[in-house]
Amino acid sequence: MLSFMGWIITGLIAGSLAKLFVPGRQPLGCLLTLGLGLVGSFVGGMISSFVFGPDPMDPGLHASGLILSTIGAVIVLFAYIALLQRRTPGP
Secondary structure, eight states, X not given: OHHHHHHHHHHHHHHHHHHHHSOSOOOOOHHHHHHHHHHHHHHHHHHHXXXXXXXXXXXXXXXXXXXXXXXXHHHHHHHHHHHHHHHSOOO
């Protein structure tokens, strides 16, 4: 139970920090910010395993710490904004 709450808190913090770091307005509510942080955590975990190599004692997809979660969330948010700009016709 404590681990689940830790994931939620980390996801909210990482998603909120990503929204602060990315310029412009992001109309994301609380649940989407949480989802952004959680997806960013897995992206940060993939970056970590790519840079530092996989953990031989515990292989697989893992969540990362707050810093890499925030970096991953920023990457995901930039990709989300680029996808929205591509779908909406400009003036």
